[in-house]
Amino acid sequence: MIQALRGTRDILPEEVVYWQLIEATVAEILGRAVYREIRAPIFEQTALFERGIGEATDVVGKEMYTFSSRGDQSITLRPEGTAGVVRAYIQNKLYAQGGVQRLWYTGPMFRYERPQAGRQRQFHQVGLELLGCDAPRADAEVIALANNILQTLGLQNLEMDINSVGNGEDRQNYRAALVGYLEPYKNDLDADSQERLIRNPLRILDSKDPQTQEIAQNAPKITEHLSVASKNHFDTVLQLLRDLNIKYQINHCLVRGLDYYTHTAFEIKSNDLGAQATVCGGGRYDGLVKELGGPETQAVGWAIGMERLVLLLQQLDSIAVNSPDLYIVSRGVAAEAQGLLLAQKLRSLDLGVELDLSGSAFGKQFKRADRSGAVACLVIGDAEAENQSVNLKWLASGEQQAIAQKDLLDMVAELKAKIKGLKSS
RNA sequence: GCGGGCGUAGCCAAGUGGUUAAGGCAGUGGUUUGUGGUACCACCAUUCGUGGGUUCAAGUCCCAUCGUCCGCCCCA
Numbered sequence: 170m171i172q173a174l175r176g177t178r179d180i181l182p183e184e185v186v187y188w189q190l191i192e193a194t195v196a197e198i199l200g201r202a203v204y205r206e207i208r209a210p211i212f213e214q215t216a217l218f219e220r221g222i223g224e225a226t227d228v229v230g231k232e233m234y235t236f237s238s239r240g241d242q243s244i245t246l247r248p249e250g251t252a253g254v255v256r257a258y259i260q261n262k263l264y265a266q267g268g269v270q271r272l273w274y275t276g277p278m279f280r281y282e283r284p285q286a287g288r289q290r291q292f293h294q295v296g297l298e299l300l301g302c303d304a305p306r307a308d309a310e311v312i313a314l315a316n317n318i319l320q321t322l323g324l325q326n327l328e329m330d331i332n333s334v335g336n337g338e339d340r341q342n343y344r345a346a347l348v349g350y351l352e353p354y355k356n357d358l359d360a361d362s363q364e365r366l367i368r369n370p371l372r373i374l375d376s377k378d379p380q381t382q383e384i385a386q387n388a389p390k391i392t393e394h395l396s397v398a399s400k401n402h403f404d405t406v407l408q409l410l411r412d413l414n415i416k417y418q419i420n421h422c423l424v425r426g427l428d429y430y431t432h433t434a435f436e437i438k439s440n441d442l443g444a445q446a447t448v449c450g451g452g453r454y455d456g457l458v459k460e461l462g463g464p465e466t467q468a469v470g471w472a473i474g475m476e477r478l479v480l481l482l483q484q485l486d487s488i489a490v491n492s493p494d495l496y497i498v499s500r501g502v503a504a505e506a507q508g509l510l511l512a513q514k515l516r517s518l519d520l521g522v523e524l525d526l527s528g529s530a531f532g533k534q535f536k537r538a539d540r541s542g543a544v545a546c547l548v549i550g551d552a553e554a555e556n557q558s559v560n561l562k563w564l565a566s567g568e569q570q571a572i573a574q575k576d577l578l579d580m581v582a583e584l585k586a587k588i589k590g591l592k593s594s
Numbered sequence: 595g596c597g598g599g600c601g602u603a604g605c606c607a608a609g610u611g612g613u614u615a616a617g618g619c620a621g622u623g624g625u626u627u628g629u630g631g632u633a634c635c636a637c638c639a640u641u642c643g644u645g646g647g648u649u650c651a652a653g654u655c656c657c658a659u660c661g662u663c664c665g666c667c668c669c670a
Binding site for chain 1: 596623627628643660661662669
């Protein structure tokens, strides 16, 4: 049997309702904040990600789905959303519209990683980008919206970590200070971290190795190496979050993995997800637009991992499947044909109608009607087919009445009201 | 890429070398051939992820492979 590729999976109808709930919530909340959806391609030139995300990162170094298409162009399935959105922003000159651009997107991303709960090779993100503004209020707005979405979905027990990684110059200074501090402990660090001492020392800070963690505890903090302007930015963001009543904790070890982040970096985590705990991650990326060939443009954004969010929602109350209003029971050639017609007419009048297609005994069809959760049945047998009528049977009470099919269509409003009443009780 | 656990029907599972692979849920048919929710009865895996091997004998042991889960790594 041919099965889905490792790290990919089918999202079946019972699960799709959670996805739809998330999508609807996101569209509504972001819509109110006047963010507009943008849809960028799923594959792009490899160079976009190499330059945007950074060649030294793991994502670019070993996790990209890269292949050459006909004509030997190197193509990559997008491993994240920001680079593509920024490319679209530049290519379509959205900056020329003046002011800020508030954009959001959703869709599949691809990374070649070892699958785990909450980590797939094809996974989905919903993300948001606010381009063209360097004000701390932009950082705060964006974080507040992530918060809104997660809260509206009913998620509790989430924690937000926040840090500032400063601008490029701050980071150079800090990097030197950090390496100076760590150098004497070099032999006590775990193997990975020893390597990172040269390549990417900031990452040593969030190593999970206990001994490395102990050493990192007393390392100089980046927030103490920020320029006055960077420090002000960070402090203002924190003040605004307090004003908004958004809880956070400063995590001096939080260093986002992708190269493009500057200043604010944040992460929203859950304890109910195991190792892949981050539900939402983001921050400011003031250099990326320019790096990718656009005008100097400050920006801030985040992405939410859909699969992880779905996992959390599934741990809460389950979502009720939508059951039909009416269930059509029919038997006999003429009756079955009339049943189909009636179903279509009633559906066009905005009723939820399930049609039993089995042609089996009435008893069996009623059994299925029960299980479907329908409020009432419409029964058509040979007798009803003969005189163009239908038997309307209320499943809870068992009472039924014969009605001419054309009269039934006239009493739809009445029918709907009664169904609504019975459904809510 | 590294280390470990697991894989028996649509789902939850018992079974740990010996003739026909428990049980439950769901499904289908019947008791009730035009009236359901209950009850009862019957049916529902020539086969245990897949491929090899050991053995008189394998779901059970060994090897490989695929998938999944946990941790590392990484990140949303």
